[in-house]
Amino acid sequence: MIKNIALKIMSEKDLNNFLRKIDNLNQIVELIKNNPHKKTLLKNCKNHEEVIKLTSDWGFEIGKRWGES
Secondary structure, three states, rough: OOOOOOOOOOHHHHHHHHHHHHHHHHHHHHHHHOOOOHHHHHOOOOOOHHHHHHHHHHHOOOOOOOOOO
């Protein structure tokens, strides 16, 4: 039996947001390499929401997945 599978392709806007998120993640990596205190704060996060909140406080936007508004 063949099932119909709806595929969602990434829009240009979603691609740009995805690439921005990667850039933000790379900046966070560099930040915590050079700042042991921030690395400890990140390490002490207990879940994804805490990571998003902490990194948002630092000025980064990494919470949205592509396709989310």
